[in-house]
Amino acid sequence: MNEARILVVEDEPSIREVVSLYLRRAGYDVSVVADGRAALDSLSAQMPDLVVLDLMLPGVDGLEITRWLRARGDTPIIMLTARRDEPDRIAGLEMGADDYVVKPFSPQELVSRVRAVLRRTRTAMPGSGERPLEYGGLKIDPQTRLVEIDGRERSLTAKEFDLLWTMARHPRQVFTRDQLLDHVWGLTEYIDPSTVTVHVRRLREKIEADPGEPQHVVTVWGVGYRFEP
Ligand code: CA
Numbered sequence: 001m002n003e004a005r006i007l008v009v010e011d012e013p014s015i016r017e018v019v020s021l022y023l024r025r026a027g028y029d030v031s032v033v034a035d036g037r038a039a040l041d042s043l044s045a046q047m048p049d050l051v052v053l054d055l056m057l058p059g060v061d062g063l064e065i066t067r068w069l070r071a072r073g074d075t076p077i078i079m080l081t082a083r084r085d086e087p088d089r090i091a092g093l094e095m096g097a098d099d100y101v102v103k104p105f106s107p108q109e110l111v112s113r114v115r116a117v118l119r120r121t122r123t124a125m126p127g128s129g130e131r132p133l134e135y136g137g138l139k140i141d142p143q144t145r146l147v148e149i150d151g152r153e154r155s156l157t158a159k160e161f162d163l164l165w166t167m168a169r170h171p172r173q174v175f176t177r178d179q180l181l182d183h184v185w186g187l188t189e190y191i192d193p194s195t196v197t198v199h200v201r202r203l204r205e206k207i208e209a210d211p212g213e214p215q216h217v218v219t220v221w222g223v224g225y226r227f228e229p
Pocket of ligand 1: 010011012054055056057
């Protein structure tokens with residue numbers, strides 16, 4: 001397997017340098033750009049395997065880039081955020097960013113996140129080798145990672161699919177948020193449990209007839225969630 005290609009988008013020169021240094025040292029093929037416009041040019045020319053994306057950028061900001069990327073697929077995104085950026089961080093997760101670190105962060109921690117996200121997206125595809133699940137009009141195919149409702153395809157991000165698959169292959173079993181973080185994200189100690197809540201909401205909007213009255217992904221109050229076939 002070739003080394004993964006990573007695009008780093010960051011306007012602060014010192015952070016840009018340290019992040020690219022550590023990622024290169026970890027063996028990745030790293031490209032660096034300093035603003036959002038250059039990021040879109042680079043992404044249009046060649047899609048990397050992962051994007052390390054500063055949220056606060058001059059011109060085209062990180063959220064716009066996240067939206068642009070999610071309109072085109074599920075290239076993994078790790079956001080670089082400041083503590084005061086919490087609303088934007090949540091917006092980024094809702095748009096489908098995979099993970100984030102809060103500045104100031106240790107470059108080694110960022111490298112660990114990159115490695116974990118790539119491991120999940122490149123190799124450990126949940127469900128590979130298993131057969132599709134069908135519950136009424138809902139079909140979940142782990143080979144193609146496609147979800148259909150009454151024959152109509154729904155576009156899920158990698159995380160949304162993993163979340164649905166994790167629960168749907170154990171119907172009616174209750175999963176806590178921590179269990180879902182562990183299954184779907186891997187690095188529970190770094191990730192806020194509200195990440196699960198955000199992704200469940202997005203998942204319901206895509207697969208439930210009425211996301212306000214979910215029939216499949218059901219909240220178990222005070223505990224977590226379960227899948228109802
Ligand atoms: Ca910035």
